Amino acid sequence: MTRLLQPTLAGVVTALVGFASSFAVVLAGLRAVGADQRQATSGLLALCLANGVVAIWLGLRQRVPITIAWSTPGAALLVATGAVEGGFPAAVGAFAVCGLLITAAGLFPVLGRLIAAIPTPIAGAMLAGVLLNLCVAPVRALGEVPLMAGPVVLAWALLSRFARKWAIPGALLVAVVAIALTGPGLGAVDVRPVVELTVPSWSFSAMVSVAFPLFLVTMASQNVPGMAVLAQYGYRPPLRGILVGTGLASALGALLGGHAVNLAAITAALTAGPDADPDPGRRWIASVTAGVSMIALGVGSGLATALVLLSPPVLIEAVAGLALIGALVSALASALAEPERREAAVVTFVVTASGLTLIGIGAAFWGLVAGGLMTLLHARRRVPSPAAPSTPPDPPGSSLSASPASSGSPGSSVPS
Numbered sequence: 001m002t003r004l005l006q007p008t009l010a011g012v013v014t015a016l017v018g019f020a021s022s023f024a025v026v027l028a029g030l031r032a033v034g035a036d037q038r039q040a041t042s043g044l045l046a047l048c049l050a051n052g053v054v055a056i057w058l059g060l061r062q063r064v065p066i067t068i069a070w071s072t073p074g075a076a077l078l079v080a081t082g083a084v085e086g087g088f089p090a091a092v093g094a095f096a097v098c099g100l101l102i103t104a105a106g107l108f109p110v111l112g113r114l115i116a117a118i119p120t121p122i123a124g125a126m127l128a129g130v131l132l133n134l135c136v137a138p139v140r141a142l143g144e145v146p147l148m149a150g151p152v153v154l155a156w157a158l159l160s161r162f163a164r165k166w167a168i169p170g171a172l173l174v175a176v177v178a179i180a181l182t183g184p185g186l187g188a189v190d191v192r193p194v195v196e197l198t199v200p201s202w203s204f205s206a207m208v209s210v211a212f213p214l215f216l217v218t219m220a221s222q223n224v225p226g227m228a229v230l231a232q233y234g235y236r237p238p239l240r241g242i243l244v245g246t247g248l249a250s251a252l253g254a255l256l257g258g259h260a261v262n263l264a265a266i267t268a269a270l271t272a273g274p275d276a277d278p279d280p281g282r283r284w285i286a287s288v289t290a291g292v293s294m295i296a297l298g299v300g301s302g303l304a305t306a307l308v309l310l311s312p313p314v315l316i317e318a319v320a321g322l323a324l325i326g327a328l329v330s331a332l333a334s335a336l337a338e339p340e341r342r343e344a345a346v347v348t349f350v351v352t353a354s355g356l357t358l359i360g361i362g363a364a365f366w367g368l369v370a371g372g373l374m375t376l377l378h379a380r381r382r383v384p385s386p387a388a389p390s391t392p393p394d395p396p397g398s399s400l401s402a403s404p405a406s407s408g409s410p411g412s413s414v415p416s
Contacts (some may be wrong), residue, residue: 004285010276011289014067018267018290019297021049021168022072023304025134025320026259029078033210034088035257039306042196043257046300050249050261051073055291058245064237065271065287066230068246068294069264073127073221074098074214076324077364078259080130081210086203091364093200094210095259099251101215102223102260103245106243122371123220125345129352129367130217131328134321141318148178149318156322165270168323175319179311192302198257213364216264221327226263233272234280344374 023044030040047070055068084090105111141149156171163170223246227239242263250260270276272285307316335345348371356363 001357007277007282007285008289010271010286011291012291012293014267014270015293015297017165017169017270017312018069018264019294020172021323022070022075022258022320024172024316024356025072025075025079027305028134028281028296028317028320029075030257031257032079033091034083035091036088037305038194038196039088039198039257039302040198041194043259044199044301044304045193045195045298046253046256046258047261048294048301050111050253051256052291052293052295052298054245054249054261055294055333056235056288058242059288059291060285062241064230064235064279065233065268065276065283065286066237066242067226067264067271067287068289069222069267070258071214071222071260072303072324073327074260076134076320076327077130077213077217078210078347079194079320080133080352080364082355084203084206084209086201086206088390089198089201090203090206090221091210092198092254092257093202094214095205095252095254095393096200096251097211098218098260099249099254101247101263102218102250103247105219106240106247107124117222119338119341119344119366119371119375121335121338121341121345122348122368122375124331124337125371126213126364126367127217127221127333127346128148128328128331128344129349129354130213131324131331132353132363134317134357135324135328137314137317137321141312141314144266145312146176146367148182148312148315151178152315168319171322172319175311175315176307178308178315189327192222195256196301197255200254208365213368216368217364218260221331222262222265225265226268228229229265229268230263231271234271235272263367285385294322309314339400340378341375344371344378347371347374 026044026047027040028280030043035043051068051070051401055066058064058066058068078091085095086093101111116275138149138153142153152171152174152398156167159167159170223239223243230237246261246263249269250258250262253261267290271290272283276283335349338345350367351370352363354363356366
């Protein structure tokens with residue numbers, strides 16, 4: 001029994017950190033694309049259920065600590081996108097299509113290779129542009145509600161120095177205390193979990209503004225780094241089964257309002273590392289426990305939504321922004337890593353961050369288009385070589401290539 005205690009506790013902590021660190025981002029994203037209170041509560045519950053079921057299934061089947069999370073960068077994308085043509089049913093249709101695209105990436109590797117062909121700086125710049133608006137929310141909150149936001153930001157700053165993985169849960173706890181002291185209380189709010197079926201509708205602008213960018217950021221910012229974290233600890237599970245499982249779960253969860261689930265990137269280290277269990281062959285117990293715990297946390301989705309409704313909107317956005325600071329750092333580092341592509345990356349970032357909506361299509365898509373065009377325009381421009389004049393030229397037909405370093409360190413992104 002004592003041998004089960006360490007991985008079980010690691011799984012519970014993983015679920016608590018993942019849920020508390022980013023549920024505010026999820027609710028903000030769902031509300032931004034048109035969900036009402038019941039639909040947002042149902043969406044959060046659907047994500048918890050999909051997360052838990054897939055984690056339990058993959059962990060028991062493969063005996064590998066495969067931790068599943070919702071797409072936090074995807075939720076931030078929804079905040080940046082805002083209302084879509086056709087309302088929340090059109091957004092739900094886009095969520096379902098995103099899930100099917102993830103499934104297709106598992107069934108047809110060529111689709112995954114097409115995503116991998118997008119230059120890393122362009123993908124990183126698009127994500128940074130998506131995250132920027134939320135990441136400045138703590139600054140806005142300090143100006144609008146300083147007495148509430150000040151303690152939240154201070155708690156985050158201190159915990160990020162001394163107990164990093166608890167920085168966002170700690171900041172959230174301070175925000176809850178501030179809401180309890182200044183708000184009307186939970187007496188008038190229904191905190192029960194909600195299951196609300198939304199019949200999807202299909203809109204071209206929603207497909208282009210939501211489905212494709214959501215698929216892209218979920219693959220590039222969650223699934224790829226998630227596999228890198230697992231590989232860092234010596235695990236190499238087949239990606240096909242993970243993509244098919246998370247894709248189908250995302251498509252089904254979309255009908256209840258959830259946007260997407262995927263491999264965890266940062267909280268993966270909590271279950272795959274030695275802190276979960278000294279024996280690598282037993283760490284899958286931690287990921288399965290995390291799945292069970294996430295389902296249990298889904299029962300509290302009504303309470304989580306109620307806290308958001310009772311607080312000043314900018315305060316919850318501030319907590320979400322603090323949760324995404326690490327992801328913004330990682331995205332900017334990726335965007336600026338290659339000197340020859342920096343201009344294209346900055347163009348992508350600026351267009352995406354602008355919030356531009358053109359012919360009903362959101363800024364994330366146009367940022368990707370602008371960055372791609374800049375990349376093609378400057379494709380033939382050569383960067384002068386720093387080699388000495390005596391160095392002979394490369395023989396005809398030879399080429400030099402550099403592969404960008406993967407960013408899978410646990411401190412480089414948002415807990416998810």
